[in-house]
Amino acid sequence: MSGRKRVPLADRVAEAADAALAARHFVSAIDILLGIGWLEFQAVERWRRGEIDCLEEAVRTNLPRISEAMKLFRGWAMARGLLASETAYVARTPQRQVLRFSVSGHPAIEASYRTHWVSPELSEKKRERLAEKAGLAPELVAILPLNSAWTCHRCGGTGDLLKMETPGPVCLRCVGLDDLAFLPAGDALLTRRAKAKSARHAVVVRFSRTRGRYERQGLLVEPQALAQVQRDLVR
Numbered sequence: 001m002s003g004r005k006r007v008p009l010a011d012r013v014a015e016a017a018d019a020a021l022a023a024r025h026f027v028s029a030i031d032i033l034l035g036i037g038w039l040e041f042q043a044v045e046r047w048r049r050g051e052i053d054c055l056e057e058a059v060r061t062n063l064p065r066i067s068e069a070m071k072l073f074r075g076w077a078m079a080r081g082l083l084a085s086e087t088a089y090v091a092r093t094p095q096r097q098v099l100r101f102s103v104s105g106h107p108a109i110e111a112s113y114r115t116h117w118v119s120p121e122l123s124e125k126k127r128e129r130l131a132e133k134a135g136l137a138p139e140l141v142a143i144l145p146l147n148s149a150w151t152c153h154r155c156g157g158t159g160d161l162l163k164m165e166t167p168g169p170v171c172l173r174c175v176g177l178d179d180l181a182f183l184p185a186g187d188a189l190l191t192r193r194a195k196a197k198s199a200r201h202a203v204v205v206r207f208s209r210t211r212g213r214y215e216r217q218g219l220l221v222e223p224q225a226l227a228q229v230q231r232d233l234v235r
């Protein structure tokens with residue numbers, strides 16, 4: 001490692017978990033692995049299509065380290081008073097086979113990966129609806145940084161929004177999301193439709209110093225999709 005101070009794994013897990021919770025009111029193991037940069041979004045997509053035997057194969061670290069992160073995640077969720085909800089993950093194939101997470105396939109490990117941690121602030125009805133979106137695709141989370149003086153670890157550039165990866169923040173240009181348009185939160189109908197029409201999207205969160213947690217700011221969607229939905233709503 002160069003002179004850069006290493007951020008402890010517990011802090012990285014908590015940061016990823018906080019951002020994911022703000023983005024959609026629950027957190028999954030996949031959100032953590034994505035959020036700390038051990039897993040690529042594209043790999044999760046391939047796994048969901050049944051092209052990878054087990055998710056751990058695509059995680060860029062060793063098994064003891066993964067299990068340490070999962071233990072930290074569980075501790076974080078329990079400390080927050082989140083509710084555990086086991087969620088079915090099935091492949092997006094005609095067979096809809098159950099997706100495997102771990103190399104070992106051990107039932108307890110599989111169950112811990114499948115467990116989503118849900119905010120108790122949600123009503124029971126909303127929690128049920130979340131559970132129904134079984135095996136829901138993970139959300140990409142983009143962070144609106146409080147401090148604008150940051151440097152992309154890949155290209156040395158900067159930008160309005162960033163995504164966290166293991167070596168540090170990365171700009172949206174480097175992850176191929178810089179063409180997306182920002183849609184501020186507030187209009188539920190517009191948001192829902194734009195998200196459905198857009199092939200790619202990311203949730204934008206920002207840390208609130210006063211509340212001490214990340215809060216959802218809006219969505220990044222494809223500009224063509226947004227324009228089309230806006231036109232349809234005017235009509």
Ligand SMILES: [Zn+2]
Pocket residue numbers: 152153154155156157158170171172173174
């Ligand atoms: Zn960059």
